Amino acid sequence: MTENREIFQEKRMDIFRELVQSFWNEGIQNNSDLENLAAHIQNKYEFKDKDMSLIRNHMRICMGLDPRGDTEFSSELSDIKSKKISPPIAANVENPHESDKHCNGRCKYEDPIYRRNNEPIIIDNKCLSCGYGVSQWDFGAIADKIEFIPLIDLLKDKNTPVYAAVAPAIVGQFGDDLSMGQLRTALKLMGFTDMVEVALFADILTIKEAFEFNKLVKSKEDFFLTSCCCPVWFNMVKKSYPDLYKKMSPSVSPMIASGRVLKSLYRNAKVVFISPCIAKKGEVKEPDLEGAIDFVINFRELKEVFEALKINLKDLVPDDIDQASLGGRLYARTGGVSFAVKTAVNRLEPTRVIKLRAKKVDGVKECKNILEDLRNGKDVDANFIEGMGCAGGCVGGPRTNIDVDVATKNVNEFGEESYILTPFDNKNIMKILENFGISDLEGIMENEMMVKLLTRE
Incomplete structure (x- = not known):
């Protein structure tokens, strides 16, 4: 078989x-x-x-x-x-x-201080x-x-801006010796306006979920389910555990946030999500999320496209820039969301009495087990629950090109290389918020337009 x-x-x-x-x-x-x-x-x-x-x-x-x-x-x-x-x-x-070489359009979502090369x-x-x-x-x-x-x-079509929004798990998927800057160059050669790290939008949602955690977890009995990243985890809670669904963050995934925000910044833009996941093709077609992302291409498919078009990434001049923090990039693997949100919660409220205690599970079986424990009132010794449908997280998705352990190592190293330590230090976020008339991070929770972009209906 x-x-x-x-x-x-x-x-x-x-x-x-x-x-x-x-x-x-x-x-x-x-x-x-x-x-x-x-x-x-x-x-x-x-x-x-x-x-x-x-x-x-x-x-x-x-x-x-x-x-x-x-x-x-x-x-x-x-x-x-x-x-x-x-x-x-x-x-x-x-x-x-039965069944041109450098895009000047980045200015709305990137601060120039993070550029690593001039070309x-x-x-x-x-x-x-x-x-x-x-x-x-x-x-x-x-x-x-x-x-x-x-x-x-x-x-x-030179009149249509098309953005490639790449999942955090993409690092190293096309060769250990290839940089993300070379991948950006390759995508722009194909006609994409630019490549944008979805980890940037994970940074924004990290801050949002930190605010939500602080608001909703006030006692030792309270707990909070993250909704970020994984449609398998989200669908499992929504369809099979409606009693726990009320404990889940109303945030959209970083993928959906990237599409909504980019389309708000650039008129008539199209957004293509590049993913390790098949389930993302279904997520973008959900009635309350439809329209944020136009197409989903997975890593294996993109590898074939590069081969078909005879694009040799090793020969390309890299176009490197940091768009996301360590935390945002770690969303690609199990525990990454918990790490990022815990860091943000501690930054928001360092003297908090009820500390964030995370439980990280991956694989459908383990996700189901933790939800059964929560439903039955079992003490799971955690108040922040992160679920990932794939073993290892997104790096273990069904349409990846490399081994999950190698991919996890690549993601960790790429995150540590970022000039941006936490989402609060990411000036790209403020660059985005300024376009919506927002002057501080609290605006993520208070600005009507931003709340709409980042929240499920």
């Missing part, structure tokens, strides 16, 4: 890479071009004639579309032009009916949309839609 899954992913990425090259070089102009590409894929990768339906449907999914059974291509090109990926995030392939399938309401079920199926069964092909025209 494991071998079959590996073969599936390899062949699926082969199909995706062929599509990227063809669409990027404008080799797909009509349905006949799609049919010719399907025939080319069949011959190149030694598929059988009976596999043509499977090839077409995997091509559709790699274009962000739903499979259509045993049919030839018809309206696919016009569907791609809609620039919108419809739910569900995954599809049953066999039976679809599962939805079965019922209990599904957590974690994405791990997708990666467990053999070739020809179930796959998550890839959202890059509809993005290509936007990247080539």
Whole structure:
């Protein structure tokens, strides 16, 4: 089974890479071009004639579309032009009916002092949309839609600003010897206006959750559930533990915050989240969050894009800058949110009698266990509960390129390299707040517009 899954992913990425090259070089102009590409894929990768339906449907999914059974291509090109990926995030392939060089636009969210150089399938309401079920199926069964092909025209449109909002877990995913500055350069070569660390928005939400903790945890019996980062953790609490949901922070995830804020700063901007996670593709389509993020591309998909476009990151001049603090960057791994919020709480109220005592759990099983303990009134010796659906946190996501232990080490080192120690020291935050007429950090909780941007409805 494991071998079959590996073969599936390899062949699926082969199909995706062929599509990227063809669409990027404008080799797909009509349905006949799609049919010719399907025939080319069949011959190149030694598929059988009976596999043509499977090839077409995997091509559709790699274009962000739903499979259509045993049919030839018809309206696919016009569907791609809609620039919108419809739910569900995954599809049953066999039976679809069942299921310039330097951007000057950074000024609104970056302080120049940090510059370092001058140059599962939805079965019922209990599904957590974690994405791990997708990666467990053999070739020809179930796959998550890839959202890059509809993005290509936007990247080539000089009149549309497109921002790459990258998850904190991205560091080291494309090679140990590659800097984040080289990754920024690569993305800008592709047509992105700029690359923005989502960890910057984690910094903002850290401060928000610190204020909320101080307000809500007043006694030894009180506890607070963070809602940051993980849609699996959030969905588990909301769907299966509604009695505990009232203890959860109303904050949106750093990903959603990044999209909302960037679109408020830049008119007509598009925001693409680059992620280790399949579940994020579902989160951005939730009714109360829809519109913040336009597309989600995962690390494995982006690696294929770089290869298809022959972008060699090692050859690129880095464009390095610190956007986020140590704490914000540590959101990528288990315990990172707790570390950041505890640091912020201690900074806000150093003489606080009830100290923040964190409990960090990862993996669906451990998340469920801690929630059962809380529901049953068991003493968990903590008043701040952090849950991550993936073992190790986001660095253990299903669409990462490297081992979770190596990724954790990379994240820790990258966080420690930041010139910004805590969110309170991050002048980029004040740069953002000034655009909303906010002069101090308390405005995160008091400014009507900022509260709306950072809070779930």
